Amino acid sequence: MTESAVLTPVPRSDALALEAEAVSAWFGDHKVLDRVSLTMPAQQVTALIGPSGCGKSTFLRILNRMHELVPSASLAGEVRLAGDDIYHPGVRVTDARRKIGMVFQKPNPFPAMSIYDNVLAGLKLTGTRAPRGVRDGLVEECLTRAGLWKEVRDRLRQPGGALSGGQQQRLCIARSLAVRPKVLLMDEPCSALDPTSTRRIEETITELAEAVTIVIVTHNMQQAARVSQRCAFFLAEQGTPGHIVEAGDTGQMFGAPVDPRTEDYVNGRFG
Numbered sequence: 001m002t003e004s005a006v007l008t009p010v011p012r013s014d015a016l017a018l019e020a021e022a023v024s025a026w027f028g029d030h031k032v033l034d035r036v037s038l039t040m041p042a043q044q045v046t047a048l049i050g051p052s053g054c055g056k057s058t059f060l061r062i063l064n065r066m067h068e069l070v071p072s073a074s075l076a077g078e079v080r081l082a083g084d085d086i087y088h089p090g091v092r093v094t095d096a097r098r099k100i101g102m103v104f105q106k107p108n109p110f111p112a113m114s115i116y117d118n119v120l121a122g123l124k125l126t127g128t129r130a131p132r133g134v135r136d137g138l139v140e141e142c143l144t145r146a147g148l149w150k151e152v153r154d155r156l157r158q159p160g161g162a163l164s165g166g167q168q169q170r171l172c173i174a175r176s177l178a179v180r181p182k183v184l185l186m187d188e189p190c191s192a193l194d195p196t197s198t199r200r201i202e203e204t205i206t207e208l209a210e211a212v213t214i215v216i217v218t219h220n221m222q223q224a225a226r227v228s229q230r231c232a233f234f235l236a237e238q239g240t241p242g243h244i245v246e247a248g249d250t251g252q253m254f255g256a257p258v259d260p261r262t263e264d265y266v267n268g269r270f271g
């Protein structure tokens with residue numbers, strides 16, 4: 001099967017479950033995560049919450065093999081996408097990152113590149129072919145799914161950098177969607193945005209979750225409660241490596257948490 005065969009123009013559910021088992025992480029000899037296990041079910045939004053420095057971003061980066069970009073970084077444990085180990089020696093890094101996409105804190109479109117070409121840029125980076133005939137449809141589909149199409153359809157040739165911050169973030173989401181990910185990782189995607197743009201991205205996340213499994217790091221408890229069905233609370237106490245204190249259904253984590261530290265954190269008593 002050619003890569004381009006994957007790029008059908010009709011949106012469908014690509015979501016697959018992601019599972020981390022006993023994941024530990026180090027920067028040099030500094031251990032920052034200790035045996036983190038978490039199931040992130042397909043077609044659901046899982047929120048990772050916890051105070052600064054407890055390892056949420058490191059964990060997220062391990063989920064699509066970005067942790068290994070840091071020269072001193074190492075890890076132990078397993079990450080499985082629909083049961084397949086993404087760190088198996090036979091799995092290419094580009095394939096893992098194509099299936100498990102990432103949206104960052106700060107919107108990072110290519111500023112001088114057109115909106116149209118920004119959407120398609122991820123294809124080139126992951127070595128995915130999109131025949132000329134499917135490109136227009138793919139651009140429209142991804143911008144529609146990212147909730148941006150109506151705002152940009154008349155100016156697709158304008159540079160991505162000319163959009164507002166919230167629009168740029170939705171453009172980055174559209175770019176991630178173009179390679180048909182099974183999972184979308186989002187590292188504080190709204191932290192640089194105003195409340196209106198934030199709500200717009202949250203709507204997009206809710207719509208996307210039917211088709212793509214989503215894992216989001218957020219410091220905003222209201223946001224975690226609004227967008228996620230599952231939640232994991234990370235903590236690194238007194239210099240110990242980060243670990244999961246409690247994970248489960250978001251309603252339960254916020255309404256009736258089992259651990260008093262979770263209750264204190266979700267109610268804003270620390271962190």
Ligand SMILES: Nc1ncnc2c1ncn2[C@@H]1O[C@H](COP(=O)(O)OP(=O)(O)OP(=O)(O)O)[C@@H](O)[C@H]1O
Binds near residue numbers: 055
């Ligand atoms: N590139 C790096 N080199 C060395 N140490 C790092 C690196 N990145 C993160 N760390 C360390 O790993 C630990 C976890 O950091 P991480 O960014 O994963 O936490 P976080 O929970 O995402 O924090 P925040 O909420 O502030 O983004 C921290 O002690 C941090 O200093």
